[in-house]
Each structure stands twice: as C-alpha cells, then as structure tokens.
Amino acid sequence: xxxxxxxxxxxxxxxxxxxxxxxxxxxxxxxxxxxxxxxxxxxxxxxxxxxxxxxxxxxxxxxxxxxxxxxxxxxxxxxxxxxxxxxxxxxxxxxxxxxxxxxxxxxxxxxxxxxx
Amino acid sequence: xxxxxxxxxxxxxxxxxxxxxxxxxxxxxxxxxxxxxxxxxxxxxxxxxxxxxxxxxxxxxxxxxxxxxxxxxxxxxxxxxxxxxxxxxxxxxxxxxxxxxxxxxxxxxxxxxxxxx
Numbered sequence: 178x179x180x181x182x183x184x185x186x187x188x189x190x191x192x193x194x195x196x197x198x199x200x201x202x203x204x205x206x207x208x209x210x211x212x213x214x215x216x217x218x219x220x221x222x223x224x225x226x227x228x229x230x231x232x233x234x235x236x237x238x239x240x241x242x243x244x245x246x247x248x249x250x251x252x253x254x255x256x257x258x259x260x261x262x263x264x265x266x267x268x269x270x271x272x273x274x275x276x277x278x279x280x281x282x283x284x285x286x287x288x289x290x291x292x293x
Numbered sequence: 294x295x296x297x298x299x300x301x302x303x304x305x306x307x308x309x310x311x312x313x314x315x316x317x318x319x320x321x322x323x324x325x326x327x328x329x330x331x332x333x334x335x336x337x338x339x340x341x342x343x344x345x346x347x348x349x350x351x352x353x354x355x356x357x358x359x360x361x362x363x364x365x366x367x368x369x370x371x372x373x374x375x376x377x378x379x380x381x382x383x384x385x386x387x388x389x390x391x392x393x394x395x396x397x398x399x400x401x402x403x404x405x406x407x408x409x410x
Contacts, residue, residue, distance in 0.1 A: 212398060220382065222401035229396075268335065272397065280326060280349060281399055285335035 179203065181269050181284035188289045190259045197244070198254040198287050200269030208275040211252040213243070216286070217265040225267075228252055256289075264291045295319070297402035299385050305408045306375055314370045314405045318387030325368050326386045326399060327360055336384065342368065343390060375409045382406050 182201045190196040202211065213225040228236045228243045236243040244253040256263055266288050270281040298317040306312050318325050327339040338352035342362040353359070357375075362368040372379055386399035 210396065212396075220404055222384065222386070222399075224398045224400070227396040227398060270336075280338050280341040280352075282338060283328070283336040 179284075180273075180282040181271055183269055183284035183287050185287045188287060190256075190289065190291055192261060192291055192293050193258055195255060195257045196259055196289065198256070198267050198269075198289065200252045200254065200284060202250050202252060202269070202271050204250075204271065204273050206273045208273075210272045211243070211245070212270040212272070212281060213241070213252075213254045214268045214270065214283075215263075215265045216268065217262075222268075226254070259291045261291050261293060264289060297385055297387055297400055299383075299402035299405050301405055302403065303406045303408075305410065307410050308377060309374055311371065311373045312375055312407060314372075314383050314385075314407070316368045316370070316385030316387075316402060318366065318368070318385070319389075319400055321389065322387035322400070323365070323390050324388045324397075325362055326388075327368070327370050328384045328386065329381045330384055330404070331381045339370070339383075372407075375407075377409045380407055380409045 180203055185199055209230045211228045215223045215225055226236050226238045226241045226243050228245050235245050240257045242255045266286045268283050268286045270283045272279055272281050300315045323344045325342045328336040330336050340360045341349040357373045360370045382404040384401055384404045386401045388397050388399050
C-alpha cells in the first residue's frame with residue numbers, strides 16, 4: 178500500500194482565494210511526522226510546514242496551515258490568500274517512528290496553478 | 294556554503310558509462326538522503342545515512358547503484374553501466390537529528406540532472 182497518497186492531478190485557484198491540497202497517509206506506527214514541501218519550476222525543494230502525530234493543534238506557518246484529521250489519516254495543506262508565486266508542485270511526506278531518525282517517504286505531488 | 298551542495302549540476306553520459314554524483318551536506322547535519330525524481334514525478338527514496346549506523350539502502354533500484362558517505366560528511370552516489378531509464382534528477386538532502394525533538398526537516402540541494410543517451 179502507498180504510504181502517502183496525493184490523488185489530485187492538478188489544481189487551479191484564483192489569486193487571493195484559499196485552496197486545499199489533499200494528502201492521506203498510511204501507517205500503523207503511533208508516532209510519525211508529516212511534512213509539506215513546495216517545488217517551484219526552478220526545482221528547489223522548500224519546506225513549508227510540519228505536523229507531529231501527537232501535536233494537539235493543527236500546525237500553522239504564515240499563509241500555510243495543515244488540516245490534520247488523525248482518525249481519517251489525512252493531512253491536507255491549506256494555502257490562504259493565494260499568490261501567483263504559489264504556483265508550484267506540492268509534496269506531502271511522512272516520517273514514521275519517534276524522533277527524526279528515519280527516511281521521509283514522499284507522495285507523487287500535486288501541481289497548483291494560481292490564476293491572476 | 295550554508296546549504297546542501299551537489300555536483301555536477303548537469304551530467305550527460307552515454308549508455309553503459311559509470312557516473313558519480315557528489316553531495317556535500319550542511320555542516321553538522323548527521324543525516325543524509327538521496328532521492329531520485331523523474332520528470333514531473335514524485336521523489337523516489339534511494340538511500341539514507343545516519344551517523345555511524347548502517348545505511349538504509351532499501352530504495353536502491355538495482356546493484357548498479359551504490360553510495361558512500363566518507364567521514365560522516367560528503368557522500369557519493371555511483372551508478373554503474375548507466376541505462377536510459379536512469380535519466381532523472383538526483384536530489385541530496387541532509388537533516389539535523391537531535392534527541393531533543395525538532396522536526397528534522399530535510400534541507401535539499403539543487404540536484405544533479407543526469408541524462409543518459
């Protein structure tokens with residue numbers, strides 16, 4: 178089974194509107210971390226936000242927030258007030274186990290296009 | 294430099310040749326990762342080094358692929374007898390692993406684009 182599933186083939190959003198990018202995950206480990214990365218056309222990988230499995234509150238970083246629904250095993254990224262520079266590929270990733278001592282498994286990514 | 298450094302940034306080679314890709318992680322980062330990304334695709338895990346522990350090689354696609362990490366710092370990914378399907382961007386990342394928590398997010402290099410003709 179896929180560890181990280183990102184099924185949206187491509188998303189479009191109007192500038193200044195909010196958009197949600199979906200991510201579901203599969204693990205039997207009670208301790209894990211979830212990450213979102215942005216990859217613009219330049220190819221660099223930019224870390225956006227992190228959610229730990231035991232965190233009580235949803236993570237937020239500026240215009241990024243993570244809608245963490247543990248029972249449903251989903252960790253959707255919400256981008257508020259979209260900007261043209263948000264056009265990029267977005268990857269959800271998971272690290273299983275406590276601490277930061279294992280690999281990150283990435284989903285296949287979602288392409289987001291922001292329309293002016 | 295302050296970031297993860299990879300070289301070469303671009304490599305064109307002929308089928309059957311060997312290639313070496315180099316990664317210089319952020320100073321002090323104990324964990325180092327190699328991923329492969331084909332055009333428009335996600336990141337495929339290749340190998341993970343953490344300190345003096347045995348590396349996690351579970352993602353290496355064949356025995357033509359190998360990687361070393363010398364002195365806990367610089368890493369070299371070697372692909373022997375390259376095939377056209379090896380064409381991809383090879384991304385290296387490092388992270389700081391501490392016992393005191395922290396996210397342990399990966400910091401990525403800009404990648405080495407390999408083209409096998």
